[in-house]
Amino acid sequence: MFKGGVNLKGNKLTSSKAIEFANKPSKVILPLIQHIGAPCEPIVNKDDCVKVGQKIAESKAPFSVPIHTPISGIVKSIEQLPHPITGKPTQSIIIESDNQNNKDNSNENNDNNNQDNKLNNDYLSYTSDKLLNIIKDSGIVGLGGAAFPTHIKLSPPKGISIDTLIINGAECEPFLTSDHRLMIENSEEIIKGILIVAKVLKTKKVFIGIEENKKDAIRIMNKKINNSQKFNIDNIKIKVVSLPTKYPQGAEKMLIYSLTKRKVPTGELPMNVGCVVQNIGTVYAIYQAVALSKPLYERVVTITGKVNNPKNLMVKIGTPISELIKMAGGYKGEPKKLINGGPMMGVAMPSDDLPIIKSTSGIVVFNQDDIYQAEMPIECIRCGRCVNECPMNLNPTLIARYAEKGRIDLAEKTYAMDCIECGCCSFGCPSKISLVHWIRYAKSEIKNNKSK
Amino acid sequence: MKENNTKPQKQKINSDIKNNFIVESSPHIFSSVTKSEIMWIVFAALIPSTIMGIYNFGIKALLIIITSLMTAFLSEAFFNWIRKKPFSRMLNGPWAVTGLLLGLSLPPTVPLWIPALGAFVALAIGKHVFGGAGMTLFNPTLVGRAFLVVSFPGIMSNYVWPGKIDAITSASPLSILKQEGYLSAISIFGSRLQTYWSMFIGNISGSIGETSAMLLLIGGLVLIIMKIIDWRIPCIYISTVFVGTILLGQDPLFHILGGALFLGAFFMATDYAGMPITKKGRIYFALGLGLLTIIIRQYSSYPEAVNFSILLMNTATPLIERFTIRKPFGYIEKTNNVKSK
Numbered sequence: 007m008f009k010g011g012v013n014l015k016g017n018k019l020t021s022s023k024a025i026e027f028a029n030k031p032s033k034v035i036l037p038l039i040q041h042i043g044a045p046c047e048p049i050v051n052k053d054d055c056v057k058v059g060q061k062i063a064e065s066k067a068p069f070s071v072p073i074h075t076p077i078s079g080i081v082k083s084i085e086q087l088p089h090p091i092t093g094k095p096t097q098s099i100i101i102e103s104d105n106q107n108n109k110d111n112s113n114e115n116n117d118n119n120n121q122d123n124k125l126n127n128d129y130l131s132y133t134s135d136k137l138l139n140i141i142k143d144s145g146i147v148g149l150g151g152a153a154f155p156t157h158i159k160l161s162p163p164k165g166i167s168i169d170t171l172i173i174n175g176a177e178c179e180p181f182l183t184s185d186h187r188l189m190i191e192n193s194e195e196i197i198k199g200i201l202i203v204a205k206v207l208k209t210k211k212v213f214i215g216i217e218e219n220k221k222d223a224i225r226i227m228n229k230k231i232n233n234s235q236k237f238n239i240d241n242i243k244i245k246v247v248s249l250p251t252k253y254p255q256g257a258e259k260m261l262i263y264s265l266t267k268r269k270v271p272t273g274e275l276p277m278n279v280g281c282v283v284q285n286i287g288t289v290y291a292i293y294q295a296v297a298l299s300k301p302l303y304e305r306v307v308t309i310t311g312k313v314n315n316p317k318n319l320m321v322k323i324g325t326p327i328s329e330l331i332k333m334a335g336g337y338k339g340e341p342k343k344l345i346n347g348g349p350m351m352g353v354a355m356p357s358d359d360l361p362i363i364k365s366t367s368g369i370v371v372f373n374q375d376d377i378y379q380a381e382m383p384i385e386c387i388r389c390g391r392c393v394n395e396c397p398m399n400l401n402p403t404l405i406a407r408y409a410e411k412g413r414i415d416l417a418e419k420t421y422a423m424d425c426i427e428c429g430c431c432s433f434g435c436p437s438k439i440s441l442v443h444w445i446r447y448a449k450s451e452i453k454n455n456k457s458k
Numbered sequence: 459m460k461e462n463n464t465k466p467q468k469q470k471i472n473s474d475i476k477n478n479f480i481v482e483s484s485p486h487i488f489s490s491v492t493k494s495e496i497m498w499i500v501f502a503a504l505i506p507s508t509i510m511g512i513y514n515f516g517i518k519a520l521l522i523i524i525t526s527l528m529t530a531f532l533s534e535a536f537f538n539w540i541r542k543k544p545f546s547r548m549l550n551g552p553w554a555v556t557g558l559l560l561g562l563s564l565p566p567t568v569p570l571w572i573p574a575l576g577a578f579v580a581l582a583i584g585k586h587v588f589g590g591a592g593m594t595l596f597n598p599t600l601v602g603r604a605f606l607v608v609s610f611p612g613i614m615s616n617y618v619w620p621g622k623i624d625a626i627t628s629a630s631p632l633s634i635l636k637q638e639g640y641l642s643a644i645s646i647f648g649s650r651l652q653t654y655w656s657m658f659i660g661n662i663s664g665s666i667g668e669t670s671a672m673l674l675l676i677g678g679l680v681l682i683i684m685k686i687i688d689w690r691i692p693c694i695y696i697s698t699v700f701v702g703t704i705l706l707g708q709d710p711l712f713h714i715l716g717g718a719l720f721l722g723a724f725f726m727a728t729d730y731a732g733m734p735i736t737k738k739g740r741i742y743f744a745l746g747l748g749l750l751t752i753i754i755r756q757y758s759s760y761p762e763a764v765n766f767s768i769l770l771m772n773t774a775t776p777l778i779e780r781f782t783i784r785k786p787f788g789y790i791e792k793t794n795n796v797k798s799k
Contacts (some may be wrong), residue, residue: 008787012489093481117553180487259787344479349486356481370486377480378488384550385592390688398705399787401737404779424786429485436493437592443483451746 008260010397011252014350016219017180017315020308023152025187027320032299033082035325035361036062036073037089037098041147042154043069046100057108059301062099071145071155075101076303076322078108083134090346090360091353092210094168101324118347129296137296144295145302149287150174150256151347154367156288160206169280170210172265173200173289175216175223176256179348182368184306185286187318189216189223192290193230197244199293203284204242206344212244217432219251253350258283260397272424287367292416308368309334312341312376323363327369328358343372350429384437392441393429398424402431408446414455418449425449496549496686503677504558504725510673511666514620515566517752519666523561523797526573530557533581541586552591559599559725562667563718576602596772600765607765611666617663623666627791630664631657631716633761637721640709657715668721678724686730690740695723698748722764732772746771
């Protein structure tokens with residue numbers, strides 16, 4: 007168990023609601039930056055016809071994954087539109103649906119042209135390299151929110167061996183239930199996905215970390231693992247671990263520490279301590295990509311908060327958020343804030359015309375009542391709550407103060423770069439100071455200074 | 459923090475996409491704890507000791523406390539006006555804690571201009587000169603009190619026994635100890651056990667709010683349980699004094715119960731602005747407090763040392779903080795590429 011962190015009210019409105027398929031969108035907007043790394047270049051032109059699952063953008067850089075269209079139709083335009091996360095104008099492909107749902111048959115990266123997502127059991131005999139290629143070509147990124155290209159995570163450099171694969175089912179953010187529902191409804195597919203990842207990594211030990219507030223998910227995963235000796239290829243041992251419900255249990259470094267007592271050294275990656283962490287949604291997408299030849303163009307998104315009928319929806323990536331809100335019964339009251347992700351680390355979006363992207367795990371709608379409105383900013387009273395609550399063992403108030411006074415050098419010396427932006431410090435601050443905001447500012451300034 | 463910068467500006471995007479939602483930095487939810495809540499809980503935790511003080515020393519004690527609170531209120535309002543802060547800030551309440559604590563730390567015999575002057579000095583020189591709440595280098599209450607002790611030593615050492623407010627003034631247990639020795643200090647109460655008991659429940663001479671160790675302990679424990687103050691400060695402070703007095707061959711219980719130690723350890727040393735923010739720093743801070751208290755009580759001409767110990771350790775806080783900066787989770791010395799020149 008890691009030190010620090012905060013206890014949050016779960017607000018999991020949708021934990022007992024089964025995943026529904028969202029209506030087919032009439033158009034999708036696909037920003038060409040949906041992952042960390044090199045942006046994609048479009049490989050289709052305006053007025054081209056595209057089919058479901060067709061690759062429409064890719065990059066030659068290795069640190070990148072392609073983007074596929076979730077609907078069949080016509081490329082209406084390729085233009086600069088605001089990105090749902092960064093807000094910066096980003097090249098985006100807009101595709102208008104022809105309502106025909108034609109499947110793409112030319113999936114050249116897959117030897118078996120599996121139309122209609124037919125189950126392909128041959129994948130068990132694939133080599134690691136082939137599996138990695140499929141994962142890359144299917145556009146798979148970490149679906150927990152960071153959108154780190156998965157094939158990079160799964161190909162550690164020579165000399166580093168991964169002895170533990172960690173599956174992140176913590177879902178510690180309030181409101182979100184997409185991983186929770188996947189574990190309940192698609193546990194078998196998740197286990198198959200885990201076995202694929204374990205095979206790629208040549209790992210024998212797998213932990214599935216689930217917060218103890220998801221008792222049903224823990225029970226079902228345990229049952230499925232015990233019942234399914236047939237999955238147990240290559241002596242891979244999968245163990246479900248119930249973790250205390252404490253935010254940020256699902257943060258990569260905290261999760262690794264909770265499960266293995268290994269501390270990831272500052273500035274290094276989990277693979278340096280022999281661990282790879284994959285999100286539940288990601289392993290499910292890997293299973294679909296490998297076994298069903300279905301590239302990542304769909305994901306589970308929790309539509310929750312102040313909507314009339316909160317839901318877990320299987321959504322085509324690129325669907326405008328306003329359409330999903332309609333499916334969730336529309337806004338309840340006057341919406342004021344639209345959060346892409348959970349309320350602790352999610353990004354507030356300016357408009358509901360923006361699309362769902364690969365990393366969107368939920369949309370949380372807030373009314374005026376849910377937004378904390380400080381009558382006026384209050385000064386730091388030095389109570390030390392942020393210091394006690396910081397899971398990364400930092401001094402948030404000091405870094406924030408240095409950043410505010412423009413002393414970026416001191417902020418760096420106070421280890422600003424190690425902040426994971428989990429938001430615990432801002433959450434607990436009695437003066438409601440936007441500590442994370444200041445630390446983020448310090449981090450970006452430090453990066454700018456470095457690149458100069 | 460600067461007023462205009464604590465929330466990020468709304469982003470403008472040049473496109474025909476409508477922009478109708480608030481854009482703010484994460485997180486989007488906050489705990490319910492607020493600064494004013496904390497301050498009023500501290501205020502409430504002092505109420506039992508206040509009632510005990512009024513019960514012990516009568517209407518005079520009540521008048522002193524009211525004067526102190528009133529002056530604190532007026533001074534705070536005045537300085538808010540000068541510093542162009544909105545009046546609603548008064549609701550945050552640190553002035554009330556400062557005013558009440560100052561009243562409680564005065565002898566019950568002082569004329570009423572003493573709490574008025576002390577509260578004004580506390581707010582003016584202790585607080586607003588340094589930049590208001592959170593910026594106070596020294597505990598404001600103790601700045602006010604130290605000013606009174608140094609300026610009017612005679613008035614500030616006239617104590618009386620509970621219920622005998624009009625009787626001739628006498629010394630506090632610690633000054634009897636200092637001037638006449640341990641045996642005569644004990645002889646006032648009869649036996650040692652009676653001494654401890656009187657000190658624990660508060661049947662001794664002393665400042666208005668410091669006499670009853672029991673009620674201060676209750677208030678302090680409430681604050682510790684509510685996680686408003688850090689247990690490290692009072693526990694380590696009091697234990698250090700306890701162990702130190704044993705080593706010096708003194709009566710430890712007399713020392714920890716007999717003076718302002720409980721009031722200081724639970725309510726004054728734990729003042730947020732004056733103590734380090736790191737846990738490790740707080741341990742050093744409390745150890746320093748204990749050592750200074752023993753040294754001043756033993757070797758200086760002042761019988762009571764809590765006031766000056768806390769003020770002295772307040773000055774050491776930035777230094778302690780600097781040496782106890784926390785290392786990040788997973789920090790390894792060799793990966794440290796952030797080096798000073």
